[in-house]
Amino acid sequence: MTTLTDPPKASFRLSQLIYDTRYRSITIQVIATILLIVGIYWLVNNTIQNLAALGKDFDFGFLTQPAGYDINQRLIPYTSQSTHGMAALVGILNTLLVAFLGCILATFLGVTAGVLRLSNNWVVSRLMAVYVEGFRNVPLLLWIISIMALMTEGMSRIREFRVGGDASMILNDSVAVTNRGVYIPGIILENGFLASSAMNWLILLVILIISVIVVRGVRKRADAVQEDTGVRPTTWYQQLAILIIPVGLIMILMGAELQYPELRGFNFSDGVHLRNSLIALWLALSLYTGAFIAEIVRAGILAISKGQSEAAFALGLRPNRTTSLVILPQAMRVIIPPLISQYLNLTKNSSLAIAVGYMDVRSTLGGITINQTGRELEGMLLLGAFYLVLSLVISGAMNVYNNRTQLQER
Amino acid sequence: MSEVHGQTVSYVRDKMIDEQVPPVAEAGAIKWLRTNLFSGWLNILLTVISLYVVYLALSLVLPWAFGGVWNAGSLTECREVLFSFYKSSHGGACWAVIEDRWLQIMFGFYPPELYWRPILAFALFFIALAPVLFADKVPGQLIWFSLAYPFIATWLIWGGAFWAPILAAMGFVVGVLVLKVLGKITGPIVANLGAVVAALLWWGAIMGPINDGLNKMVGGGRLESRIATLQEEADRLPREVAEMEAISADKAAGIAEAVAVKNDMLQAMAEIRIEEFAVEAQLEPKEIALRRLVGAEESLENLAAILNEWDGDPTAASDASETDVSKAQVASDRASGLIQDVSDLLAESIGDIENDTVEPSVVAAEMVASAAAEDPSILTDADALVAKATLIDPLTALQERSEGITTQSSLDDIGALRVDIMVVIASLDADIATLSGIQDKIIASNVEDLVEPQAALLSQMADLAALRDEATVVAQDTFRVSTAQSNGRTFLSSLMTLPDQEASVPELRDQTIALRDALPRSQRGLIAVSQLPDDASSDEQAALSGYLDAQSTELSIQASIADTYAELGRVGLRPIDSRDIGGFMLALIIGIAGIVLSLPLGILLALGRQSHLFIVNKICVTFIEVIRGVPLIVWLFTGSLLLNYFLPPGTNFDLLLRVIIMVTLFAAAYIAEVIRGGLAALATGQYEGADSLGLSYWQSMQLIVLPQAMKISIPGIVNTFIGLFKDTVLVVFIGLSDPIGFSNLIRADTDWNGIYWELFVFIGALFFIFCFAMGRYSLHLEKKLQREHR
Structure with missing residues (x-):
């Protein structure tokens, strides 16, 4: 005999909103949404009130007004008559320039140091350990201002490069390292x-x-x-x-x-002038990030089990073929994700340009423009949006690459 | 068996041979060197290069670091001492700046007599940390101390009444009580919400009045006696200050005397070395002249190269094509420039020798006195110096010849001139060699004479430093007492007016209310006249501004009464302003506060990001990605420039607190990612096991998931903390004085203007010690946890 119990009646009581797991998640989300909306409303309302009290409005029109200040390093034509928007663009390009140069040099330094740190050679591996620990454990800002001080205080003055002076150009008279920057062909x-x-x-x-x-x-x-x-x-x-x-x-x-750079009068003309600010920022960012990349590379190589190389040797592959065909492709999979985040860190850290007066986007849009126009809300919003978009683009692009290398796993 | 073999084989070994000593090259240090350093040509190359790099770095750094000056009052004094030891200003570190200012780099402008407070707070930090890090080795009850620690530390560092931290902590107690009570009656959601609301209510509405009431209660009883003490102090302190100023004047006189003695010593040493300087004065212009002559010779070489390339004058040699003509013009211009250079350089070198050097006989005469007495060969050397005319006459002739050089000149002429210049260069070079030989001999003969004065100078500098330290102590005392005096005076006057102020409050209140009621209802919430509609009449504007003025007067009177009572009724520590907190202490405060506050927030964010609730998940993801996508420095600027926009009008709070808020949010996003990694690393079975036991979400998180996930994430959390700790130096850009800010401040002082490396090394070492220790600790944890997993 079977007794059929009636299914529970589909009645709904208010307390189910809290106690019934079917509804509880909806309750929580509704509460979260309400709190979020209230919170945003509160912030926006405060902002509107504060802006009104200060007699300001929310307007991006300043971007089309003339900037009225000079930027000493620019990749595109710019004068003090150009707009604030143009100044921001010059700053953005400068940020991208130092980030790009930094990523290249940091990768080179990091890979070299990471591989050498695993070397059997005791002296070399110790030396690399000193490099890695030294740079990882001291604030980046200190490195930037140290290298800046080294450039401005330690290098020869330009007048010493004149004939009969103390200093001379290096690399067959093609590069001049001066206290005002480096001049290269x-x-x-x-x-x-x-x-x-x-x-x-x-x-x-x-x-x-x-x-x-x-x-x-x-x-x-x-x-x-x-x-x-x-x-x-x-x-x-x-x-x-x-x-x-x-x-x-x-x-x-x-x-x-x-x-070639050539000394004319009191300054070098021709050639390319790499300013101290760029050099200091570039070197410090690269050396600092390089130390982190070295650790990532080391961890990536150590993550490959010894059996892999032994198997490759058993197949008769020579050591360099083993490295390039067996070890590296596998190590890359471990290395790439943290490497991406190091590139992102380097890009974000380039905002420390403020310490040496390098005209990156924070100094133009987020610095002088804000001070001149008094539009800190709009300026900081744009600045934040730029960094956010840049981060998302880089990590997105790298994730695509990462996914492609990951797929080869199976 | 042995019998069988015994017949066929004459000898069978029944014992192993003793192990032989390996060849010399295959054992001990030599083997280690061979396998590790010199195993192949690449390895040998690497070893040699790195040894060279190490040598280069050490030879640069060690003499500088260990040959430094520890006792000096300014960079100039450092250089004086270095000079008396034959060192250039870059040859030795001026550690005196650290000796002089290290307390500032560590503590900022915190009052020196209260240093014990931050130090105690820092020591207690380790006790508070113990139950978290070494849970198995310390009693479990210590966790209560860890929970109380944030309040204790805040109180120790900022000071104030002892009940302030207790009242603040009560907020949490109230929250927990409400949670417990409501939890029994209703479900967890209502209980949690209720607990949060109760705690916020406590902090927002109840805590302030209780604090004010306590202040008033204690203060009211003290009013009379405090006024009496202050009046007594107002009489006494000026006398004390005067006494101290007299003492410090004494000290200043003592220092001036010691400085005079030091200057005399320097003078005496300079007199011993006077012959050196005389030779140096001859040597320098001649070296400059030599460089100019070499330059002239090089210019001639370049000129010859150009003329050779164009086969004579470039403008004459060019054919008609346009680019060729312009190139020829450039070359011709360059050639003319070079010719001008040659003539100028020759003239300048004549000038150097003619005007800046003296006849050898004069030099020799100066030597006769003392140095020559010790080493007679100096005089023979001096005889070998050539007369001025011997150098100048040929140079004058050469200069005249160089005037005749044009772009049409033959290569032979130019070559001949070059050769003749080289002859003069050779003779000048020989002369310089003689001079520096003489200088070396004089230095050698002076070495012994200088040993004693050098030692005396060092001890004098040490005495001077001790005197200056004493003077600093007196100056600090004077500053302390005179600050107390002026503070006491202000406080006395505010105590005197206190009854009047209190009496005026009701009247002001009525006035404000009356003005407010007079306003139209729609305008009562406004906070500035500029918010009125554009067509508002001037009467309306005047009414609103009158109301706003009355309101702010009332508020300021009330605030001043509250401040006076807070000072009067305080039972506890002297309050310290956030502006006085700086240096390495600031980095530690921001770093520790950031990590402690961000940890719970980070856990919640990580759980939210793992959550299946769509909206909660998206909120957390957006928050984390936005925070992580923007550099910390932008967030700090947001905190200092924009935070006031987002908060209710009129809110204004401490910059340090704003920094801590921004740093906390920033670190929370990073910690959330670390913990998310830990959560993801847990086997799904753990989640499923918790579910199958019938545990609720929070129970399973609290009892099963989080303890394991946190354990996995500890190394990552420590790394985040190291990063955060290093990033605290960024606060220098928004005007807080962290160690790097202090390095700038110290350099702004005329005494230490131009000092870089000593400060950078010191600050770098401070950070290195902390970060390296934390990094090692995280490695240790990683190893320990790995073993546990197996």
């Missing part, structure tokens, strides 16, 4: 295709990118041939030629010429 395009030199460089960049894409194609075809026949065609000279010849040809057509 620059490439000029004497008869470019377009009037603006920036556009000419852009053309070169586009050609270089196309070359890189073609090189990838060549490599892919070599892979295909290898899959089919088991023999990999030798393509390194093709790749090299595709990379170098088009760019080189266009540069020669544009009349590229190396221009």
Whole structure:
């Protein structure tokens, strides 16, 4: 005999909102939403009241007004008559410049130090440990101002570079290290295709990118041939030629010429002037982040079990092939995610430019512009939004790359 | 078996041979060196390069660090001492600046007589930390001390009445009580909300009046006696200050005397070294002249290269094509520039020798006195010096010849001129060598004479430093007493007016209410005249501004009464202003407060990010990503520039507190990510096991998940703390004086203007010690936890 109990009646009592797990999550979320809305309303209302009390409004119009201040380092044309928006753009480019240079040098330093720290050579590994611990445990700001002080206090003054002076240029008279910055040779395009030199460089960049894409194609075809026949065609000279010849040809057509810095009067002219602020920020960021990257690289290599290399040796692979075909591809998977976050840190840390007066976006948009226009709310919002977008873009791009390398796991 | 073999084999070994000593190259230090340092050509190269780098760094740093000056009152004095030891101003560190200012770098402007308070707070921090870090080794009850520690530390550092921290802590007690009571009656959601509301109510509405009431109660009884003490002090303190000023004048005189003695010693040493200086004075212009001659010679070489390239004058050699002409013009300009350079340099070098050097006979005459007496060969050397005319005559001739050089000149002419300049260079070089030989000999003969004065100078500097220390102590006392005097005077006057102020409050209150009632209802909430609509009449504006003025007067009178009572009725420690807190202490306060406050917030955020509740999850993700995506320095500027916009009008609070809030939010986002990693690393079975036991969400989190996840995350949390601690130096940009801020302040002092490395090394070492120790601790934890997992 079966007794059928009636299913519980679908009655709804108010207390179910709290005690019944089916409804409780909705209750909690509703409460959270209400609290959030109330909180945001409170903040916005306060802000409106405060702005009104100060007689200010919320307006981004200042971006189109003339800035009225000079920026000593700029990658695009800018004068004091340009707008605040333009000044912000110059600052953004400067931030990106130092972040880009920093990431490259930091990766180089970090990989070198990380690999050498694992070396059997006791002296080298100790030396690298000193480097890593020294830079990791002292604030970045201290390194930035130390390197700045080294540049401004320790280097020769420009007048000592005159004939009969104490100092002389290094590297076959091509680089001058002075207390006002480093002067290095620059490439000029004497008869470019377009009037603006920036556009000419852009053309070169586009050609270089196309070359890189073609090189990838060549490599892919070599892979295909290898899959089919088991023999990999030798393509390194093709790749090299595709990379170098088009760019080189266009540069020669544009009349590229190396221009050495030369002392004229009281200053160096020609060549490229790397300001102390850029050098100090760049070196400090790279050395500091490099120490962190070294630890990441070391951990990545140590994470690969010894069996992997032993198996590779058993297959008869030579040590360098073992490293490049077995160890590194696996280590990269461990290394890439923390490496991305180090790049992000470096980019964010570049805002310490304030310590040396490097004109990055925080100094232009978040510094002088705010002081001149009194628009701290709008300025800080834009500044925060810039860093946020930059972080999201970098981490997004790197995550795509990360996902692609991860997929090869299975 | 052995019998069988016994017939066939004559000898069978039945014992192993003793282990042989390995070859020399395969044992001990040599083997270690061979395998570790010199195992292959790449390794040898690396070893040599790194040893060279180490040598370079040590040879630069060690003499500087260990040859430094510890006793000096300014950078100039440091340089004087270094100079008397034959060191350049970069040859030795001026550690005297650290000796002089280290307390400031550590404590900022905190009153020296109260240093024990932050030190005690810091020591107690370790006791509070013990139950968290070494839970198995200390009694469990100590956790109550850990919970009370934040209130104790705040009270110790900022001072104030002893009941203030107790009242603040009561907020949590009230919250917990409400939670317990409500938890029994209703469900957890209502209980939690109720607890939060009760605690906020306590802090917002109840705590203040209780505090004021206590102040008033204690203060009211003290009013008379306090006025009497203050009046007595007003008589006594000026006398004390005068006495102290007399003492400090004495000390200043003593210091001036010691400085005079020191200057005499320097003078005496300079007199011993006077011949050195005489030779130096000859040497320097000649060296400059030599460099100029070398420059002239190089310029001629470059000129010859240009003329050679263009086969004569560039402008004449060029053909008609346009670019060629312009290039020729450039080359010709350069050639003319070089010719000008040659002539100028020759003229300048003549000037150097002619005007700045004297005849060798004069130099020799100066030597005769003392140095030559010890080392007669100096005089023979002096005879070898060439007469001024021997150098100048050929140079004058060369200069005249160089005037004749043009771009049309033949390469032979230029070559001949070069050769002749080289001849003069050689003779000048020989002369310089002789001079520096003489200088070396004089220095060698002076060394012994200088040993005694150098030692005397060092001891004099030590005495001077001791005198200055005493003077500093007196100056600090004077400052303390005179501050107490002026504070006492202000306080006395506010005590005198206290009854009047209290009497005036009701009247002011009525006045404000009357003015408020006179306003239209819609305008009563406004806080500034500018908020009125544009078409408001001037009467309306006047009415509103009258009301606002009356309101602010009333509030300020009430605040001043409350302040007076707080000072009068305080039973506890002397309050310290946040502005006086600085240096390394500031970094520690911000760092520790940031981590302690951010930990609970970070846990909640991490749980929220793991949550299945859509909205809660999205709120947490947005918060974490926004905070992490923007640099700390931008958040700090937001805290100092913008926080006032987001809070109710009229709110204004301490910059240090704002910094701590921003740092806490910042660290919470990072800690949330670390803990999320810990949560994700837990096996799903743990979550499922907790669910299957029928535990509620919070029970399972509290009892099963979080203890394990936190254990995994501890190294990450420590690393976040190290990062946060280093980042505290960023507060220098919003005007707080952290160690780096103090390094700037010290450099702004004329005594220490131009000092960098000593301060940087000291500050860097402070941070290094703390961060390195924490890093080692986290490594140790990592190892310990790994073993437990196995």
